[in-house]
Amino acid sequence: MKTVKIPSQNKTYTIGKIVCLARNYADHIKELGNETPAAPVLFMKPATSVIGDGEAVRIPSYSTECHYEVELAVLIGSEGRNVPVETALQYVAGYGVAIDMTLRDVQNHLKGKGLPWEIAKGFDTACPLSDFVPAEAIADPHALTLKLAVNGEERQNGCSSDMINTIPRIIAHVSSIFTLEPGDILLTGTPSGVGAVVAGDVMTAEIVSVGRITIPVA
Numbered sequence: 001m002k003t004v005k006i007p008s009q010n011k012t013y014t015i016g017k018i019v020c021l022a023r024n025y026a027d028h029i030k031e032l033g034n035e036t037p038a039a040p041v042l043f044m045k046p047a048t049s050v051i052g053d054g055e056a057v058r059i060p061s062y063s064t065e066c067h068y069e070v071e072l073a074v075l076i077g078s079e080g081r082n083v084p085v086e087t088a089l090q091y092v093a094g095y096g097v098a099i100d101m102t103l104r105d106v107q108n109h110l111k112g113k114g115l116p117w118e119i120a121k122g123f124d125t126a127c128p129l130s131d132f133v134p135a136e137a138i139a140d141p142h143a144l145t146l147k148l149a150v151n152g153e154e155r156q157n158g159c160s161s162d163m164i165n166t167i168p169r170i171i172a173h174v175s176s177i178f179t180l181e182p183g184d185i186l187l188t189g190t191p192s193g194v195g196a197v198v199a200g201d202v203m204t205a206e207i208v209s210v211g212r213i214t215i216p217v218a
Helices: 026-031 085-091 104-112 167-175
Strands: 003-006 011-014 018-022 041-045 066-068 070-076 092-099 145-150 153-159 185-187 195-197 202-207 211-216
Touching (some): 070 145, 070 202, 085 092, 085 167
Parallel strands (some): 018 185
Antiparallel strands (some): 003 011, 066 195, 070 092, 145 153
């Protein structure tokens, strides 16, 4: 079983569902030529896709275009179903840094055929993830700077204030579909600047006040 930690509290959680939000930053929607959705667009990654700081992303043989997407990760700390927006942040145990690795060629091919695209998002090593900081350590999760560099060159630099759907709205929406449980993780979308990496590249993802991970590509 895969686990995540809040080191400062000496707490460990077994990872449950990883529910991800697509198209949650307007500039990212524009750069991919997508339409702004009327409601949150969800997809999922298995816990087996998670790797930690220093571990390598391994691009599957069925893809030739693997993209990075830095994201704020939200760790759920208590069970909730149909959570009201007004109390949603009470269900958050911590915040972390994630990279949503995406096989863009595979995703576009499957989307074009109207087929599911989990194999573009949920492959082994597709979810690099940091340790978490306690929720109470972050005064405002909607005022965080998200950065990602490849081989030392900055590629993404955005702010969580630009989310279309805020974290409380995400929690309320997801919990109306899936019961949230301790150890579930929500990935909240990526700002603009996504692009491809190849074997030999090194990614550094950082969210100021939250954490930093360095991930090689094998």
